[in-house]
Amino acid sequence: MTTTTDTHCPYCSLQCGMRLAAVDGARTLVVERPAFPVNQGALCGKGQSAAALLGPASRLSTPLVREHGELRAASWDEALDRAARGFAAIRAAHGADAVGVLGGGGLTNEKAYQLGKFARVALGTANIDYNGRFCMSSAAAANRLAFGLDRGLPFPLEDIPRTDCLILVGGNPAETMPPALRYFRELRENGGTLIVIDPRRTRTAEQADIHLQPLPGSDLALALGLLHLLIADGMVDTAFVEARTTGFGQARAAAMAHWPERVERITGVAAARLREVAHRFGRARTGMVLTGRGPEQQSKGTDTVGAWANLCLASGKAGRLYSGYGCLTGQGNGQGGREHGQKADQLPGYRSIEDPAARRHVAHVWGVDPDTLPRSGRSAYELLDSLGEPGPGGVRGLLLMGSNPVVSAPNAGHVTHRLRSLDLLVVSDLVLSETARLADVVLPSTQWAEETGTMTNLEGRVILRQRAVDAPEGVRGDLWLMRELAERLGVKRGFHDDPETVFEELRRASAGGQADYAGISYERIRAEDGVFWPCPADGHPGTPRLFLDAFATTDGRARFAPVTHRPAAEEPDDAYPLHLTTGRVLSQYQSGAQTRRVDALNSAAPGPFVELHPMLARRLGVAEGELLAVTSRRGRAVAPARITEAIRPDTVFMPFHWPGPGRANTLTNPALDPTSKMPEFKICAVRVEAVRTLSGAVEAGQGDPYEGP
Template identity: 45%
Template sequence: MMTDLLLKYFRTKQQQVQSERTYDTQCPFCSMQCKMQVIEQSVVTRKRYKTIAKDNPTSEGRLCVKGLNAHQHATHRDRIKYPLLKVNGGFEQITWERALAIIKEKFEEIQKEHGKNAVSVYGGGSLTNEESYLLGKFARVTLKTKYIDYNGRFCMSAAASAANQAFGIDRGLTNRLSEIEETDCMILSGTNIAECQPTIMPYFERAKENGTYVIVIDPRKTETTKLADLHLQLKPGTDAALVNGLLKVLLDEGYTDASFIEERTKGFKEIEQHLSMMKLEEISEHTGVAIADIQKAARVFGAKKTGMIFTARGVEQQTDGYMAVRNLLNMLMVTGKIGKPSCGYGAITGQANGQGGREHGQKADQLPGYRSIENEEHRAYIANIWGIEKEDLPRKGVSAYEMFEKVHEGDIKAMFIMGSNPIVSNPNATYVKEALKKLEFLVSVDMFISETGQLADLILPTTSYLEDEGTMTNLEGRVTLREASKEKPGQTKHDWEILCEISRVMGKEKYFSFTSAEDIFNELRVASRGGVADYYGITYERIRKNDGMFWPCPTLEHEGTETLFEESFQHTDKKGIMIVVANESNVPKEKASNEFPLYLTTGRIMSHYLTGVQTRKSAALAARNVESHLQIHPETAFKYGIRDNMLVEIESKRGKIEVRSLLSNEIRQDTVFVPFHWADSQNVNNLVSKELDPTCRMPGFKVTTVKVKSVHEQVNQ
């Protein structure tokens, strides 16, 4: 009897699971690009999903909590599945035919009245290489506008500019990830990898087990600093000065590689003279780091045979982020720890395709292959590939934030946004919101109605990572292929299809006659050929066969370049360039005062990604952190009458937000921290200054002076 009941139970269960499908893909979030399978089961009237990790050379079969739950946003009921037109303050579903007709009419009307540059394009660092490439081509060929930039400007621009100027090439890591565990010493500057990109952590943990000495530079104690042998807990915004202190010890105490400096670099004498006039006492006072700790860090790094330096947003998102990173690259060159096994530099890319997204034309000043839009030879090459006259190719525009200044100035009248939510991600966010409201026409291409989408005149529905095939370039410069076989829901279209459709109705079909992502990649390969970021020798077939391929890869016979600078740097004279870096930025940073006595710094938490549009649609992720918070030292909190889990008002010169307090001994007493994944009254970027790094145009997200008080105190007043 019991056996019959069990058989009946299992037959019922088997019948309930009517079908099962498996989708091979990779995580849509950080630059590790972890491979995975999403298993879809049809159960009676609903579908259920589970995610399992796949082995691969980068993440070695690991997934973090975001990857495990990514399918929750891709299958969310709030997905936009049809074009939406704003009518009387609300959105109405319309056909693609009408949506395309409206775009054609509005863009042509605005450009006829105000000129080609009156229409702008704003991209994203999570687009595939194919779509990043096509977006740049769309802006310059279909719209003929010079105004295009993307949110990666706020992620990698300081590190990218620094590496390009110092080495002649910008690739996230100069070495393979596997070399991390073999190095003798490493410096992690402004990077909280344990929480931001946890699947990379085992490389660093194995290094630690192997005896690697770990130095972490960060104003906060984080999960990453727990790995450190030495934590330099500096005052926010003083990174460049701290590195000058490290360099001074290296030079004064003879921890330099004279032959490497002589044969492979230039600019050393100027640095030597500059540092001879500095005093460690002054640097210690300026940074808040003890002289003994500065000396210890420099001596260990200098004495070890091999060493690596890694940077991320903590050091880069400053108005002197470019110079701070240049100074860290100075350290590598004076000690000769570059271009050798287990020696090198790593910029820990944040966004999914932050690396590839900046290589092929989304940035205001770049053309595919990391070519310069102002270089006549580069312009001629790309114009020829695209089949247009060189003279018809626009010149460079302005950076992402500066486009909103152009809106306020009246130069930009329309904006086409693909894969980004600038209201939340930009500094001086209220100003950006006001700019978007001023536009005569705003188009948002997205999976959801984001905070930016709410202001759009037209929203176009795009596909998710499960549906949209294409290549991505991960943080070590490995080009990977994201397979995507799930059917498109409703009337969604791939980003590349949307660009082709708009180009068709605007009379540019012959330039955009692609039928697949691979078609686009094959044109990208040719467009990048001979450039710094040369993808010509990489094909879909070779990526599949080799589990990804490193660029540069100039021919179909080339195996890809795993380690850069083994024999020379990328500059014409083959030498790396060192430069003098001042302790203080030439763009003045805010200083703590009686009115605004605390330093605010921002960053990520593990369960959310960027502006949270996708992760807040995941129930499993949203439940971990339902709202933002203010991390504040208990003694600082006591001084301002703040208790744990209390609603707190944070105010800067630009505005106010309200979040809950989180008391922690892990932060300096003069510093507070707020994550940037929330919008509206919790949008920390409402507080951040509009000042930009003069070289790379990076905003100073990491240094804002603020005051805090409990909302309870305000009510009682």
């Protein structure tokens, strides 16, 4: 007997539709779901193999507690009691803010919402943030400054093939979200122009009409140079600028200081190529700019995204059909995860936690006094950096849910040391991740196919993952464990383990906010293949396209960003003469905690590597596959050489999915964007050396595989 359930992929922000078929209660198969509009049945290798995660071999199946330095099996009561007693003792000794919470961009909306509530009501701490801070926080900040509202795409994916010219900056959907690539192919088939800007010639860049390869960290100067050319060559849509924007004067002055020859010196992109791109985009009737992590994961990421939004505004390609700026959100629920309370400064509905009216509204829904709600807390890296610090201000206990910072955080050796210095680390996860291995208490949680809950994809489409199989005996859902922990901390009411009940509360909490879900229900999502927010009432159709009538600012006008170029936080020098940039590969995902447990994906992408240009390889005297040591001011990583002309000679690339000696985030720079608090993952200065002997390889990767040298 075979039963099928419509659901969604557990990985990226496309949230591709799929169908799970349970065969005789023994096997679970992934099959196509052609009717879902985002992917129309297409799945990448990660989605096709997603059911492999449901097997018992890769799963946690019982709680674990640390005893005499080792993790051992425990009952749920013992594990939860130990966690609750530990958090209560830390609060009593050091205050509520000495307990922190770090969530994840893969949590359902219901979990993200209840986690924010748990932090503020059950723990009373201001210190909650989530790993989505490392994903698109710069784009979120720039969107809110420019347009008054942050949604990854202000239009559905189906609009991409209908635009005349699209500039994709620092994104590689061919490897990070392959089913989306068809939209870009259709764009070109319809006669549109695809321009890709990336220091590497990626699989996506190979599809482009024009590919620019700027120096890492120079995206801001590039955008300013293109705006300069729009102004100088008479391609500004003056009527649109006057009618629907403010602040053009300052943006114009900054752009005029970035003439093509100056930008060529900064970026390495020839002035003639800049002119070609400016004219293609400026003269197109409609156009879009999409950014990925490349321009966003910088210490000036908010300004960089703002400069690309300026290009759309000046050319009249925003707030119009088939035009606008958008961001390719990375994590599965990176959008919804920050809308409903996981971020340090936000309450549900994208409300500011510092806004008295917002505090009153949410406190009323939660049944608490608004004066008891904490204020803004630390951003993700600031939170991780404070772990174990003695004295006032240090975070001594951490609840971590759906994140693996030992692999994914910048300056990961330092972060690992900080995690080890905690009085109490409690981790909820479906696998024993590298971070869970450091925990005092490990709580095994249900995963995507074993639970029901909503996600919000990069379009702002709220979709429903439906439970298709039963969880293993001994595994519990995160909503249940939050309720159990809250009761042990003295909060007997207000926390639920039924996802639809939690979603109904989320609807009320978000009502009237920017991310308004009040008109969205499980029933509507099932009937309509998802509902776009904002959707403020039951009869409202949802909002697939934002800003067509007005922007979400107080006066309805978009704001130009008054930005100018500045260098990366860390530039190459004699000791560290090369740029390092990082990213993903097709067959792995994020920290690899899930994908590294799937044989088919490991066969395709078995381990880390260092991508370098043949000129650099000759200078180092290294051949394909030989070990390289990459060293930054924070540590050293070792991985085999992969030699290709697809990268600039002054730059090396490493994927960040693996722990151990090849961990790329041992090297990365935690310098933060002052607005978004995004770390500078995409640029740091390194030196690269061949590793000639086995002893040299051991020395290069010496010590704890999860610690920096």
